[in-house]
Amino acid sequence: MSQQLKKVFIFLDTDKHASSFDILTTIDTFPDAAILKYENVTAEDAEKIVYDAMFPRGPEGTKHTKIFINGHDFKRVNEILEKIRECMFPPFELAVIVDPRGAYTTATAAVAKTVELSLERGFGKLENKTVMVLAGTGPVGQTAGRLYASEKANVIVTSRSLQRASSVATKINEEFESEIARGIEAQTSEEIGKAIEDAEIILSAGAAGVQLVSLETLEEYGKNCKIVADINAIPPLGVEGLKSEADGEEILPNIFGIGALAIGKLKNKIEVELIKRAAEEPTGIFDYEIAYEIAKKTILGKFEEKKSREDEQEKYWLPY
Numbered sequence: 001m002s003q004q005l006k007k008v009f010i011f012l013d014t015d016k017h018a019s020s021f022d023i024l025t026t027i028d029t030f031p032d033a034a035i036l037k038y039e040n041v042t043a044e045d046a047e048k049i050v051y052d053a054m055f056p057r058g059p060e061g062t063k064h065t066k067i068f069i070n071g072h073d074f075k076r077v078n079e080i081l082e083k084i085r086e087c088m089f090p091p092f093e094l095a096v097i098v099d100p101r102g103a104y105t106t107a108t109a110a111v112a113k114t115v116e117l118s119l120e121r122g123f124g125k126l127e128n129k130t131v132m133v134l135a136g137t138g139p140v141g142q143t144a145g146r147l148y149a150s151e152k153a154n155v156i157v158t159s160r161s162l163q164r165a166s167s168v169a170t171k172i173n174e175e176f177e178s179e180i181a182r183g184i185e186a187q188t189s190e191e192i193g194k195a196i197e198d199a200e201i202i203l204s205a206g207a208a209g210v211q212l213v214s215l216e217t218l219e220e221y222g223k224n225c226k227i228v229a230d231i232n233a234i235p236p237l238g239v240e241g242l243k244s245e246a247d248g249e250e251i252l253p254n255i256f257g258i259g260a261l262a263i264g265k266l267k268n269k270i271e272v273e274l275i276k277r278a279a280e281e282p283t284g285i286f287d288y289e290i291a292y293e294i295a296k297k298t299i300l301g302k303f304e305e306k307k308s309r310e311d312e313q314e315k316y317w318l319p320y
């Protein structure tokens, strides 16, 4: 008789307290699953925890054991992931979710929402468009920059430090083997204004409770801007005059806005789907790439459907 194996999610968090957000999301998605959590985790700790998780239930059990890597320390999160990759060998392989403090699911939701609005408003795809990620040096901003680069947009990352902005841009350029990204220093209203002058899309990715752009600056310098999005839901918001609930409304003539709560709603859906995917698959890394695939499917599927309908119609309209 085959043994019924319980689904177990093991949270490895780099923070002092594991995020209850992701644990609760997992419990709501799989109420019958067991949850184990470890805090202040280092790569060395992760190795021991993962080996201990792999062997007691055998290869079949590892298929039902999921790891969720979390925490504020972006660098350590990646070290833990690398260590887990090294630990796994067939048939002892696990499915690993990576979403450091929601950065991956938030960035994917933010980028997908801007792509969606651009298509909806008839501005088209992001290829060759100039996208500005304001304060794009945090986990969310860095991930959003990579995703915009994957859409072939020209990415500009700002920071209060030129060195930090350039370092993010260099990583993106190395990953995409191109010169698609550049970093600039912008701190004062005037510097931020000058920075956004060429931007067609702006994503404000600054820390919680920090306003980066005033309405006056956006009005004066944002002549090329069509879409502005903000991921900071804690007042003061990142972009003055852009409400958290905004979901495509015009906030200044010809500038359409997406607020943090509208992004957050999609973020939550993506996270649930990411957890479900990892639960279904015996192995694999479920990170921002899979999250973006889910985001695009969720939000952009309708455009693809419309396009394929149009392509289909075009076939019939051909005059021969």
Ligand SMILES: NC(=O)c1ccc[n+]([C@@H]2O[C@H](COP(=O)([O-])OP(=O)(O)OC[C@H]3O[C@@H](n4cnc5c(N)ncnc54)[C@H](OP(=O)(O)O)[C@@H]3O)[C@@H](O)[C@H]2O)c1
Residues within 6 Å of the ligand: 101, 102, 103, 106, 135, 136, 137, 138, 139, 140, 141, 158, 159, 160, 161, 164, 165, 205, 206, 207, 208, 209, 210, 231, 232, 233, 260, 261, 263, 264, 267
């Ligand atoms: N909607 C959601 O579901 C959701 C989920 C997760 C996170 N978030 C939000 O997403 C945003 C980004 O998250 P994160 O973890 O990537 O942010 P973070 O690392 O805390 O901050 C991002 C960047 O903001 C800049 N910054 C920090 N303090 C500043 C200040 N006083 N003035 C100007 N710039 C400042 C820093 O850039 P430099 O030092 O390089 O200038 C920092 O790298 C936050 O607002 C967070 O609350 C939203």
